[in-house]
Amino acid sequence: MQLRAFGPRALLAEVADARAAVALGAWARAARLDVAEVVPAAGTVLFDGVRDAEALRVALAAWDGAAPAVQRAPVEVPVTYDGADLGFVAERWGTDVDGVVARHTATTFVSAFCGFAPGFAYLTGLDDALAVPRLDSPRARVPAGSVALAGAWCGVYPTASPGGWRILGRTSVALWDPARGEPALLAPGTPVRFVRA
């Protein structure tokens, strides 16, 4: 782990990959470090609102690379597989539409981090060999609940927005609800399985 200063009140920890980032983020939350924000991302964890950078460096040196052992049942997200890009993804994966659905529903994903929009989770779990390119020009409006791929990431649009991800299908589950105790259904660290609706 390499630590980089991010201005006077934040430290950026660089780790091996998204899985290491989500593990460090979960560990840091469980350790109740004296920081305002713990923000995991693709290969980093940002610690913002740091009062004592030296104390934080010492605390982070104690991390052994593991996530706290909290075994949770995966959140099940029912999907109607009728997305506009199913055919494109099938071609890239060298299979047919049923093959895409089989692969997608057989994968256990983990929410690595949220970004782009509140509650929009970047889900890891697909093989890098299955990475798909984004659309060259994003669609002006992707409906809420769209289940989509970009690179080896999977994501579900919490609200309607412009978007360039490849759409596999849609879910009626509410990904984001500020009135809920846990507003984001797929907060970082959450395991996820997709099932046919």
Place this chain on the structure above:
Amino acid sequence: MSLLVRRTGPLATVQDRGRAGLAHLGVPRAGPLDAPAAALANRLVGNDADAAVVEVTFGGLELRTDAGLWVAVTGAVVPVQVDRRPRGHARAAWVPAGATLRLGTPATGVRSYVAVAGGVAVAPVLGSRSTDTLAWVGPPRLEEGVVLPVGSSTGPPAPHDTPRPPRPGPLRLHPGPRADWFAPGTLAALCRAPYVVGEASDRVGMRLEGPRLERVRDGELPSEGMVLGAVQVPPSGLPVVLLADHPPTGGYPVPAVVEEDDLWRCAQLRPGDEVWFTPA
């Protein structure tokens, strides 16, 4: 007790100290861009620091109250009237029941703050009454005809307060995490010549035009967490200073971070204004 919004000006939003601790869910922090001005407005009417105020962009706000209350207007200096009678800037003023508070247009600066004794008491969302203009978490922007509830007053108005010392001169820069994506001496390059505030600047970021920063690395930076005041540099080479409604993660490298105590000045810079930087 409540306020009727009669006019909003170009953009008026409710702001308290913002939504801390939710960046990992993709929620921007929000909060007033000129935080010291918002805090001063609250002190002047006897509120605690957590009370919500109205952030007014380029003036033009009109509010009618249904009960007498104390108000204070701070930030960008605007003509303040209560039922067409002039009132002072940055001091508590009494608005009688049924009277209208009216803000004119600022001659300089951008954002003014209106505090009312008791605070604007719209329903909090995720622990804050702030409107985030990136993802629209929180109460909607003010619209004509909306009624804003007002909380119970907690203390007497302050007769006066220490005015903010002017801090002219450049914005101070701290090193960011990705200086190695740029030619050596990038911090110095940022400080060598003035930048000009771009038209598209808003609560998300202050866009700058001027010398382009030269990258020495190609490719895309994987998304990483962002902080308030981060100077992000997209492929154009033109820096953007991230403000309160910035996305919690971003994919452009950050060679420098503006000192937090200087950020309020970004709230008051207009498109076309010059900005200088200096190493902190």
